[in-house]
Amino acid sequence: MATSTSKYAYIDCDPNLCVGCQLCEYICSFTKTGEYNSYHSRIRTVRVDEVLITAIACRTCENAPCVIVCPRDALTQDPVTGIIDINATKCDGCAWCIEACDFGAISINPQTALAEICDQCKDEPDGPQCVKWCPKEALTLTTPDQRAQKSRAKLISETLNIPQKATDPK
Ligand code: SF4
Numbered sequence: 636m637a638t639s640t641s642k643y644a645y646i647d648c649d650p651n652l653c654v655g656c657q658l659c660e661y662i663c664s665f666t667k668t669g670e671y672n673s674y675h676s677r678i679r680t681v682r683v684d685e686v687l688i689t690a691i692a693c694r695t696c697e698n699a700p701c702v703i704v705c706p707r708d709a710l711t712q713d714p715v716t717g718i719i720d721i722n723a724t725k726c727d728g729c730a731w732c733i734e735a736c737d738f739g740a741i742s743i744n745p746q747t748a749l750a751e752i753c754d755q756c757k758d759e760p761d762g763p764q765c766v767k768w769c770p771k772e773a774l775t776l777t778t779p780d781q782r783a784q785k786s787r788a789k790l791i792s793e794t795l796n797i798p799q800k801a802t803d804p805k
Pocket residue numbers: 648652653654655656657658659660680689690768769770771772773774
């Protein structure tokens with residue numbers, strides 16, 4: 636699976652906790668459209684291998700390829716948060732951004748035929764709703780520091796052959 640070197644926060648999923656229930660997709664859809672329709676979700680569940688499932692939302696890449704490739708300058712990235720904004724009056728649904736995203740984290744809304752992407756529920760007072768409602772607490776809005784700490788803990792647990800949860804910061 637592709638990895639991100641984002642210097643911004645993004646929603647991360649622990650595949651060891653995710654059970655693929657898709658509740659995150661339905662909650663995302665409801666939050667953004669008022670409908671429970673997973674096709675309108677900005678977070679996607681994907682199978683990592685035969686056993687593991689995870690959920691993917693925008694990884695707020697630095698120099699985001701979707702922004703660079705858009706021929707209509709419909710995408711902009713907030714320099715502080717890294718959140719990608721889509722200007723619906725410029726987007727024509729060409730899907731170049733989808734081709735450019737290594738994570739499959741941007742999609743075309745089947746009704747509007749316009750691009751859509753996770754904005755970390757920036758307008759919700761209690762933050763990303765998928766994180767809030769995931770029944771397995773598999774989702775976290777992580778900062779780069781938290782991700783680095785988690786990687787170190789994983790390395791230590793693998794090196795010492797101890798259960799990862801003992802050293803795994805949420
Ligand atoms: S709601 Fe949580 S457990 Fe269910 S698919 Fe989404 S991330 Fe996985």
